[in-house]
Amino acid sequence: MSYRHTVRQTTHVFEDLKTLLARATPLRSGDQLAGVAAQSAEERVAAQMALAELPLTTFLNEAVIPYEQDEVTRLIIDSHDADAFAPISHLTVGDFRNFLLAGPTDTPTLKTLATGLTPEMVAAVSKLMRNQDLITVAAKCQIVTKFRNTIGLSGRLSTRLQPNHPTDDARGIAASLIDGLLYGSGDAVIGINPATDHVQTTIRLLEMLNVVRERFAIPTQSCVLSHLTTTLQAIEQGAPVDLAFQSIGGTEGVNASFGINRALLQEGLEATRSLNRGTLGNNVMYFETGQGSALSANAHQGMDQQTAEVRAYGLARAFEPLLVNSVVGFIGPEYLYDGKQIIRAGLEDHFCGKLLGLPMGVDICYTNHAEADQDDMDTLLTLLGTAGVTFIMGIPGADDVMLHYQSTSFHDALYVRDLLKLRPAPEFDQWLLQMNLIDTNGRLLPASASHRLLEGI
Known part of the structure; x- marks a missing residue:
């Protein structure tokens, strides 16, 4: 017609x-x-x-x-x-x-x-x-999900602590991890993008995160963002998997290019839930998306990239995820040319995901060859904060040394929380208070060289 x-x-x-x-x-x-x-x-x-x-x-x-x-x-x-x-x-x-x-x-x-x-x-x-x-x-739109803490409540802003390392070095990851925790980051998830998608690497990183989380009784969840098939193999080998991660798209073709389909996502959901590692809820899936993924896979079927993106959210909600993240500027200027287009796309993605009932976060980011800079990201960060974004990224210095793109730092999260009077997830907020990392008003406290988190580092 x-x-x-x-x-x-x-x-x-x-x-x-x-x-x-x-x-x-x-x-x-x-x-x-x-x-x-x-x-x-x-x-x-x-x-x-x-x-x-x-x-x-x-x-x-x-x-x-x-x-x-x-x-x-x-x-x-x-x-x-x-x-x-x-x-x-x-x-x-x-x-x-x-x-x-x-x-x-x-x-x-x-x-x-x-x-x-x-x-x-x-x-x-x-x-x-x-x-x-x-x-x-x-x-x-208030979308609440739970695993070890409660994400998405009014007046809250969560962060993914992203301690990536170009060689998956445990000490390098630990340094970024402790740095982020000292800045109050990590209540959405402590999530590592592995440099190599190998089962043994995934298991090693999961075990490391689990040791840190248990040692300090941190009420959060961890994730190694390996391919879902790798995570399933890790589960079979007894790895401590909290969340199963997968990039998804809005057509069958783009998902095939990612090596997945609905049946595999269902298998991942059931396998991860079977571990019963959540204490407050069983939202165990973590999805990432991005405008342009269908076109880059030559699987857009003639759709505009924003419509294709929102169809990915239709797929995501069938699996009751804990987190959905639009990595809005990551694919590059071929898809979102400049700061203006990235800002618009980030607001669209957040709005569309929330309206469909998803716990939407946004990786407020750009690549170094895009016509964008950190001022554009400050603008999008502030706008998304007022729009009630569920979570953002926390990366040392806003510069991911493994993925080589620019995002938001631990300091950026502190800025928007302070500006808009937002707090982390309530259980994580209480942990920060108990660890003497924030005061009762939510303001960051200086950590001494003898702070518990620095033991053994």
């Missing part, structure tokens, strides 16, 4: 829903690279106006990738909650935007609505929103 809208006596025709969504997307380099972006600002506005008039029920009747061809599409359609959708089923996309922004639409309303929304509905409404709209609605 084609869609059309007339602007200044010029009728713009969009051949199908996938094309309409792509042309309505704010400008970004990845869509230009894919050849799906609007050719002019006028065409983009025409597409946005046509999209605003589209009934939400259209997304239940027209798939951007056919049902028979894609298992992500099948999951989206088969898991749609018609009862949750019913209260808004009469709305257009433009009406839905107004509904989301309306004062009476509160946190409980959005929580009840989440399972009635498809990723394409959410992607569509985000394309009609200004940045302030994305922030306003996301701030209403």
Whole structure:
């Protein structure tokens, strides 16, 4: 089915829903690279106006990738909650935007609505929103998950402590780990990206993290971000796996390029839950995503990269994850060219994931060949803080020495917590107090050379 809208006596025709969504997307380099972006600002506005008039029920009747061809599409359609959708089923996309922004639409309303929304509905409404709209609605969404602590509560901001090392050296990792803990980082997860995806390396790092966590009774969870098949082998060998990690995408094709499918994700969920290592809950999956992954795998199926990204969130929520992280600027300027595009994408990803019911974090980051700098990251960090982002990254000096990209530092987390009066997860917050690392107001205390965390380092 084609869609059309007339602007200044010029009728713009969009051949199908996938094309309409792509042309309505704010400008970004990845869509230009894919050849799906609007050719002019006028065409983009025409597409946005046509999209605003589209009934939400259209997304239940027209798939951007056919049902028979894609298992992500099948999951989206088969898991749609018609009862949750019913209260808004009469709305257009433009009406839905107004509904989301309306004062009476509160946190409980959005929580009840989440399972009635498809990723394409959410992607569509985000394309009609200004940045302030994305922030306003996301701030209403409170998504709470649990493993050894409680993540996502109002007034809280969690961090992933990311102590990567280019050779997986235990002492180098330990130095970054202790540094992060002294700065109050690590309540979302202590997560290492291994330099080599080997089973024995994964087990060694997991055991090291487990020893530190148990030694100091830290109420958090650890993760080595190896491929899911590697984690499954580690589980079979008795490794102390808290969370199973996997990068995912919004089409069957991009997931195949990652070496995964729905069945493997289900196997990972069940295997990790069978260990019963959580004390407060059993959210055991950690997913990472990023706009441009489908295009870089040549598996975007003609979609714009933001719609493909939001479909990845539709896949993620089927596995009740503890954490979902959009690594927003990591793939490079071919997909998000500059600071403006990275900021917009980060706000979109956070809004869309939260609206779908996911515990969304954002790796506020860029590569060194992008037209962006740390001031852009400060801007996105502050905006996401006001939008209620679930967690951000904590990296020594904001510079990852293994992955070679720029992110957010331990100090950045302290800044936004202090500015917006936010605290870590409550159980971790209490641990920081007991360890004499913060005062009762949440402000960092100086650690002496004899502090317990420095024993044996």
